[in-house]
Amino acid sequence: MARNINRPLSPHLTIWKWGPHMLVSILHRGTGMALSIAGLVLLTWWLLAIAGGAASYKTFTEAATHPLGLFVLIGLTWAFLQHTASGIRHLIMDVGAGFELNTNKTMAYATMAASLLLTLALWAYILLVRA
Amino acid sequence: MTGPKQMGRFDRNSAPEGKTALGKVRGLGSARHGGEHWVRERVSSAALLLLGVWFIISLLLLPDLRMDTLAEWLRSPLGFVPMALFVYLCFEHSLEGVKVIIDDYQGDDGGRLFWTIVSLFLHVGVGALALFALARIAFGASA
Numbered sequence: 424m425a426r427n428i429n430r431p432l433s434p435h436l437t438i439w440k441w442g443p444h445m446l447v448s449i450l451h452r453g454t455g456m457a458l459s460i461a462g463l464v465l466l467t468w469w470l471l472a473i474a475g476g477a478a479s480y481k482t483f484t485e486a487a488t489h490p491l492g493l494f495v496l497i498g499l500t501w502a503f504l505q506h507t508a509s510g511i512r513h514l515i516m517d518v519g520a521g522f523e524l525n526t527n528k529t530m531a532y533a534t535m536a537a538s539l540l541l542t543l544a545l546w547a548y549i550l551l552v553r554a
Numbered sequence: 555m556t557g558p559k560q561m562g563r564f565d566r567n568s569a570p571e572g573k574t575a576l577g578k579v580r581g582l583g584s585a586r587h588g589g590e591h592w593v594r595e596r597v598s599s600a601a602l603l604l605l606g607v608w609f610i611i612s613l614l615l616l617p618d619l620r621m622d623t624l625a626e627w628l629r630s631p632l633g634f635v636p637m638a639l640f641v642y643l644c645f646e647h648s649l650e651g652v653k654v655i656i657d658d659y660q661g662d663d664g665g666r667l668f669w670t671i672v673s674l675f676l677h678v679g680v681g682a683l684a685l686f687a688l689a690r691i692a693f694g695a696s697a
Contacts, residue, residue, distance in 0.1 A: 470687035
């Protein structure tokens with residue numbers, strides 16, 4: 424017997440009022456996929472460039488210091504920090520803690536604040552102090 | 555070939571005996587496996603939490619990011635060993651995470667199998683390339 428197509432499946436994104444916990448959950452998946460694709464390709468390219476010698480490393484640094492390359496690096500830094508912060512949130516929730524509405528909401532906001540502030544601090548240090 | 559012809563491919567939206575797919579499995583309890591993936595994903599995330607912090611702090615502590623500086627760092631035991639673990643676990647955790655995404659969004663059995671294998675091949679292939687590069691930096695003739 425087939426499923427009655429007039430009955431709705433589980434309600435999805437479109438019908439809920441958005442909250443920070445939803446945004447963080449989606450960001451966790453989005454940043455995870457970005458890191459899986461762009462992050463791993465970049466990590467592999469970086470290692471291959473060092474292994475390949477001076478010419479290949481020069482190609483890498485030229486791409487990495489190009490405005491577009493910097494945009495990708497800063498974006499991936501934020502993605503890594505957001506995924507790490509929301510990952511810690513998931514580990515806390517996995518042990519059964521942090522499900523009270525206010526705690527949950529605060530933790531969700533905290534992951535976004537932490538990832539943005541740390542990205543800003545890290546790249547301000549790299550571009551203004553180290554460069 | 556014996557047996558009914560319509561038993562070829564399992565369709566999750568239909569079930570024999572006038573029962574829905576949900577009705578068929580209700581009351582049977584869990585499949586009693588699958589938990590290992592969930593646990594492994596969390597263990598690799600905990601390891602990456604440590605190694606990710608190590609990676610960022612190490613890059614910040616290096617005097618510069620020139621090739622020779624990086625190669626020297628990656629040839630030392632305290633550069634090579636954590637970096638090899640970091641690279642391995644990045645690919646392992648990515649494989650586990652992408653599997654969850656595939657399972658969640660690919661409702662079709664064939665599509666799920668296809669993308670699971672594509673993801674496995676890509677992760678193992680590119681991951682092996684990254685570890686090869688690291689090994690070449692550490693053990694190859696210094697350029």
